[in-house]
Amino acid sequence: MEIKDKIIDENLGWQRINEDVIRSMDAPGKYYWITFAVCIAMVLCAVAAEIYQYRMGMGTVGLNNPHMWDMYIATFVFWIGMSHAGTLLSAILHIIHAQWRKPIYRFAEAMTTFSLMTAGFFPMIHLGRVWNLYWVLPYVSDRGIWPNFRSPLVWDAFAISTYLSASALFLVIGMIPDMAILRDHAKGWRRKAYGILALGWRGDDRQWRVFRKTYMLMACFLIPLAVSVHSIVSSDFAMSIMPGWHVTTFPPYFVAGALYSGCAAIMTLFIILRYFFRMEEYMTLNIMEKTCKLTFAIAMVWSYLNIIEFASTWYGHNTYDKELLINKANGPYAHIFWLMLFCGSVAPFALAFQKLRRHMPTMFAVSLILQLGMFVERWMIVAPTLSMAHNPHQWDVLYGSIIEWAIVFGSFGWFSLLFLVFVKLFPSVSMYEVKELTFHLKHEMEEEKEAAATSSKSKAGAVGKPGLEGA
Amino acid sequence: MSKHRLLAMFKGFDDSLPVLRDIKAGGCAGVSIDDVDYLSPIEHPDIDEILERKVNVQKFTFTGAVFGVTFGFFFLASAQASFLVQPQGGKAVVPFPTNFVLMYEMLIFFGIWTTVFSFLFLAGLLRKRGTLYSEKLTVDQCGIMLEVDEHKLKSVKEYFKKQKSIEIREEAVT
């Protein structure tokens, strides 16, 4: 195995791994606090906008009769989608024993949890009477009123709460050995706090064994769960009769889009963490390469599903669907439609070139473009359908209001805020799994060396069969 | 006769694995492999070949999942059945029984929570089990922990020293 292909340097000292990761949790510097302040300001803007919207009504969002939904739902889907990369990738890669997930899954899972915590706000913000939100929950009411279980929105409530608790548990359980490390290294109140979070972990064989099983079982649950969550989110649209929404391929399309935006977000955060925490040795370019390849593959799946959707619309020959598609490509939203296709299907081709994959500034830009593409995709699903649905009398073009934008931007602030807090309180790289990685890598290398030694011997003994190499 | 708990620290997995094998082979007089706890900073599936211990998490998980799916059906069915006024009418575009969706979610929900609780229980977390511990265990060293009778203490310590143990800690079991 060449150095170039190695995920990580196997000779990293374990002591150093601990120190390097714990160093990332040191007291934050000036730039951290500036970013922190900016995020808080963004959140405050959103809060102010929400208070205004709460007092005045949904009209402040600029919604109207055809556009009953707009940016909030698009952003909701975006954040839900972003949450998929973390947990889903972590779980899938764990099950298929892809070792390279180990240095990066922690922050990806944190990203999942936080984007879910962000996404969860949007159905609430979006409600006309948010104070009655709890009516969608199946609680026993003296009036004998239950939610309408046939509504995909109720499924959403179930699915998202399940997913949020499951992915948060996955994150927390996966962090227990690291909490023990932190407990053993920290002093004062932190030691106590980490001690509580470590739940008495000491790393004995029974704990590891049960841990391994638990983690695998959770991963097994999380994969179908994550798929179902985004399928259910997609059924908000697919279960309706609106042209452009009532599409059979929506569940896989949404899942693919979710993985896509999530992978792009992982790339972004990867580069940021790598740069700011100087984690070049852990978040190596080889891991970046693998992430990029995965992203590219998903981008192609997404593009394929797009083509499928267009093709089935075309062949299905349903007037409403067909005209909507033509109007998307050629109507008032055309520039956004083509922007989406450029960002989602053309820009990822940058990931096909190794030189670019290893050039971090380019990758940073590309990852942002991909995410923009995915955000726009969500919006393209919501807005144009409502703009150009069955009844042409109610056709209208709408771009969000300032209140709406403030809240959407605020959600990015809120997500960043949570993430900023996370990286200073918790290890953003899984220390114990990086150790595992180096351990196994070392052993593999040794085995390989031995094998090479034996095979060279056997090669030496097998002279006279040159043709084999060419085959 | 008082018991003592011993923790022998080793430089790494490669140093400690032969020791475990040796113990299993009866290399350490009076010590059974079943009494040994193996502590390490990372997970080593290899040692299960030596220790031969079972895990039962999946049974809890299965129970939880079955409960979840059953509860899901009956909860939803009874909720749907106990509407004061049945909200009838309206044609779902896809007339898919919603119970399937929600039962599926409940299966996962309960499955995951029972898994987590069984993990906490079976891994012996959240329980006090002596103070014998070394912080090196979360860095790079491995440890073998076992309880011995007082009269064997000395011989076992000797055994570990011979096996290149870096450090041996002990405490009395109360």
Add this chain to the structure above:
Amino acid sequence: MSLKNILENFSDFRRDAEVGGHHDYEHRWAMSIDLNLCIGCNACSTACYAENNLGIVGKEKFEKGQAMHWLRVERYWDETDGEFPEQGASFVPMMCQQCGAATCEPVCPVAATYHTPDGLNAQVYNRCIGSRYCSNNCPFRVRYFNFWSYYEQSWPEPLNQQLNPDLSVRDKGVMEKCTFCVQRIRTAKDTAQREKRQLQDQDFVTACAQACPTNAITFGDTLDPNSKVSKAWRKHQVERGPYTHKKPKENAELRGYRVFEELNVDPSIMYLERVRETEV
């Protein structure tokens, strides 16, 4: 709540879910709107404002598309290339079609919109949480959302004295739509009950039907075979229920049709086709 009870009720809940609709109707209110007679004058729409306390939104909100006209008269120009629209314009009064297999009903997360035994898509304002899914799923786009607290500006003193006390004034955050003047239905039913008789055809009509200068709108109960509206539906061979468009009429020249029939939503409003001379 025995197991038997649960299973029975649950099966009731699931009954005919594929077809949709309430199954134990007392009445099925319906309309017939003759587009040969409709002149597009807006009297129905204004009558609806007067009857149903519809908010007046003003120019700015109208521009945003936040008007509250439960009944709007849509005007379409012909798609011809000529210099002038020689066959005039096309008008169609568009209000809630009170679909028998409504798409708005199954999607409401809190069952705020449901089917009444009268065949109406009832909208329970108190229950509505404003998710607006119902409106998104309405192909006719005839559900109106209270984007603002319209009552704050709609009726300055003493305009508020005109408000109809038989129904509420809606605050922000709830969906509303044409109710087929449910308060008139209620009053007529109460009166009939008090007078110990059955509700009769033309005991009452909706505000729009009553105002219409050309009597283009006929309102009544399709379960009553002798009602005007039943007769009109029969005459034009339009049947209730989804999937009816797959059954061709015996006489294909009859004018009755339902808008978006192919979506199988079973609208309660039958339109009669507009008529134009072709020989000019």
Add this chain to the structure above:
Amino acid sequence: MNDIKVNRRGFLKALGWGGAGTALTACDLPTTITLEEGKEEVVAYVVPEEYVIPGIGVWYASTCTQCDAGCGLHGRVREGRILKVEGNPDSLINNGSTCLMGQAGVQNHYNPDRVTQPMMRKGAGLQPISWDDAMAELSKRIKSTSGSKIAWVSGSVSGHQSVLISEFLSSVGSKNHFAHETINSSVWSQVCADMIGDAEPRLRLDKAQIIVSFGADFLGTWKSPVHFAGEYAKFRSGQRGMLVQVEPKMTLTGGNADLWIAANPGTEGALALGVANFILDRGWNKENVPGTVKQALAAYDVDTVAGLTGVPATKIQRIASLFSERAPSLAIAGATVEGQANGYDAASAVMLLNIIMGNIGNTIEAGNKFPERALRAKSGNTGDLVKFAQGLEDKKFDLLFFSNSNPVYTAPDALRVKENLSNASFKVALTQHPDETALAADLVLPLYSSMEDWGSHVPAYQPEKVSLSIQQPLMEPLYKDTRGFGDVMLSLLKVKSNAYNKFPDYYSYLKTAMVNMPESVRSGLKGSRDQMWTNLLQNGVLNAGSNTPKLTPKPRAIKAATVSKNSEYPMHLVPSARLGLWDGRHANIPWLQEAPDQISKVVWGSWAELHPSTAGKLGVQNGDFIRVSSASGSIETQVYVHKGIHPNVVAVPMGQGHSAYGRYAKDRGVNPLKILDAVSEEKTGELALYATRVKVTKTNKSEVLVKMGGSETQLGRGFVRTVSADQFRRTEGEA
């Protein structure tokens, strides 16, 4: 058709007032919930009036005064408040229906910007004064002004209100009563009077198989819209008549036409003559006409007419053949024909079509005339406005009364009404709203709304029977310092005449006058006089027998002048009227502001309609502002582009552009009447509303045009499906 007519009597139990009609104390009950504050007051209905049942609405009959068609109403009164109006099924005019303006009558009544107390000019502004002081001042003025210097400007007026106005004017010795209505059909009436001997003939739309309407928007703004809409329904049922509409800008009626034709503005008369000529030429005519008439027509051969009107020759021939084939036929002329300088001749040409096809006595019958001449409608027109403006200019008036009329708003600037008002030393406005004329007056006397006041109405257009409609209060007056119009009239009458001293109020006058009507009128009512009165109030309408004199057509030779080219002002201005805001009197009603225009669907503002080809040449599209300039002024408004307009025409609807008139009307849109040239119709002296020439220029301003509806077409989605009339006749063509 009769099976479609809804019988609503079953639930509309109109109750009469029974005895003393003034006892409207139900209104003393407070509103239970004040919406604005959300406070709830508990109201004890310990001793309610016997006819007030809390929670139960009671229906009372009255009359709509939103336009002068005189539709009968039923008003729903609950807890002393009028909540909604419906048409009175007993009224032969509207047969239980209403239009949108009628529905909005309640908002006229509850309008938040009504004048609530008398006001007198002190210096520059109007100051509140008491009724006593106001009436004292007024009687002083009446006594000190010579009769010929007193003038009364009103809108259309009929019934006992009309009687009182004339009585008052004769008591002071004045003959100056000007009845001014912008939306009228007085040229057509004059033509009818001259050519068939009946100014208001009954038009049998229901009998006709083809109607050719030259600019008569009978579904929207012509004479009696609700009545004609009902007749239209009969016309369109059964064998289904065909409607051909000739007009420069599509009206509501044009929107429902089978064939809509935009002739060059001002050439509609020539078109009618061309059609008549063609019919005579082919010998399709049913009645013969004198040779002189024929000779005059000969000049209008199809090709000449096609050149003049811009209507293809084939189309003219087609109209002619349809018009003669599909008897009985009917041709009518409306505002766009009447409003030209050659309006009288053009309308005569239209009437000539009726004469040659033998429609007189068939689809045009003698109109019913109310037996008591004094009660008949005095229909407003614009000729009176011109005369009034001239009189004002010549300083002929010292004391002016305005009632139900707003000439400061409706008169074109070219007539200089507003400037010349100062020529009259004292101007009195009897009004319900602070309109422009009231604000220019010296004394403003606040009136009851039509839902608080008594009155009687004899519509100008009488249906199948002689009809009188009674207007009774539907609730207590909202404002204690307002008075009924009749009450004010009686006070004015008492200044110089003692004949009215026996009537304490208008109610007693009206009751006495009604029960003492001649037998011919009272035929529909039975019982004692009190019972008769009660019956009348219960029914709301009085339908007496019909009188059917025979009409004699008097055809004459007609030469329809056409409109010359004007290079400076190349385009024609159409100040279109719309069912809704009418001539601007309903601009203060929010429901009507929010009700989209039927054709353009624009709300809450003004717009200018342009044909796509014209708009293309100008380089403007929907929402762009254009300047429409005539020799008398200019206005700027937004463009709405559609094909239903002649390319050489710009249409700006009437109704907006108020400088006062309450919060909903003030400073909204533009008033096209202001820039009209002072062109008069040559024969009748009416103001030629449609004869103004304008030029249109583009401005740099552009805003979103606030209108209802996204797509202008159905995009083939089958909302409105059209079938052929033949198919309709095959399936539903039973007589």
